[in-house]
Structures are given as C-alpha cells and as structure tokens.
Amino acid sequence: MNTFFLFVDLFLGFLVLGCLYRVVLGPTTIDRMIAVSAIGTKTLVILILIGFIFGRVEMFVDICTVYALLNFLGTLAATKYFEEKGKC
C-alpha cells in the first residue's frame, strides 16, 4: 500500500509542474492566482499521503489544516490586493 501512495505522490508532484507552467506563463493575474491555489490543494493531498507513508497521519492532518487555512487566506489577500489595484 505504501508503494501505491508513493506513486500517487509522484503523480501529483508531476501534476504540480503543469500548474507551475500556468503560474509562470499565465496570461493574466487571475490565472496565476487560481494556479497557485490549485498547487496548494495538491500539496494538501501530497502531505496527507506522506503522512500515511510515515505512519503518522494524525500529525500531518494538523499541518494540512493550517496549510489549507493559509492557502485560503493567501488567495483572499491576493484577490483583495488585485481588486484594489484594479488591473491585470
């Protein structure tokens, strides 16, 4: 089962590269913000699966909750700043 989790982790890490492409070359700011948010969500799953591999899920769930909170907060702050500036 650990091998399965490891390969899912690697696959998700590969998918992060796709989002990173959108972050670097995104035509607009909105694209970049959504891509960063998607990378954060993938990171959550990767962290939980690493917790399963290490056998300490209860510890990694705590980290994941904080990470999800900060991801939400960061996206909200970036959107607010974008709204304030008013251009792409």
Added chain:
Amino acid sequence: MLTKVYENLIVQTVCRIMVPFIQVYALYVIAHGHYSPGGGFQGGVILTASLALIFLAFGQGAVLGRITRRMSIILCGFGVFIYAGIGLLCLLLGGNFLDYSQLAPILGVSIPRARSLGILGVEVGVGLAVMAAMYSIILDIAGSPAPGIDQLTPESKK
C-alpha cells in the same frame, strides 16, 4: 494599503463562519503543542490569521473595534511578561531559568505534572505575544497609518 472596504456577501459569510473555528483550532495548537506539531508561536500565528481574515473581509474598522493598536502593544508586553515571569519564578525558587520542576510546591502537584503545566503557561504567554506582535505588523503594513505617525516625517517639522 488595503483601506477600502468592498461589501462581498460570499467572502463575509465564509469569514463569519470560519473565524470561530480558526480560533478554536489555534487554541488547540497552543494547548496541544507538546504532543503534536505546533506550540505557542504557531498557535499565535493562526490566531493572527483569524484576525487577518476579519481585516480582509470587513475592513480595518471592524478589526480595530476588537483589538486597538494600544491593546495589541499591551498584549504583546503581557505575553512576554507571562513567559519571563514563569522563568524568573523558577529562578527565584532555586532552579535554573524555566526549570519547571521548582513549581511543584507552589502548584501542589507532582513534578511531571508541574513540568506539563509550566510548559502550558509558557506557551500561552508566547502565543499571546506572537499574536499581538503579528497583528500590529499586519496593521502597519496593510492598514492606514497610525494617528501619530505623520509627526515623525521630516515634512511636518517645517
């Protein structure tokens, strides 16, 4: 400067629902810090995150109505006072700085229990100090300037 307030029903409702849970989670991180990742610093930062969420959704006035700038400085000093006070109390009772086992006669519990309670007290102090310091940093970098701050600029001296 994020000083303008934009009324947004979705953001405001989500923030109103999430803020109490974030604060309870921050208290969990502070109180459970010696068994799981976390502790005073991390719990204080999560508490500040809840305040930043109120700041983003409801504007600066809503958050200043709860904790003023003056109150944040007082809380910061009070947190450091709790931390250093517990450490110096251990020093006065004959141990090293932050040697919690010296607190056992005062608290009336066994030595391992006194160590656990001492760590909890120190982490509450650190959490308060970090929360207040981070909050005042957020106010300084994102809010409107404090009332007295323009007196320090060179132009007002003319």
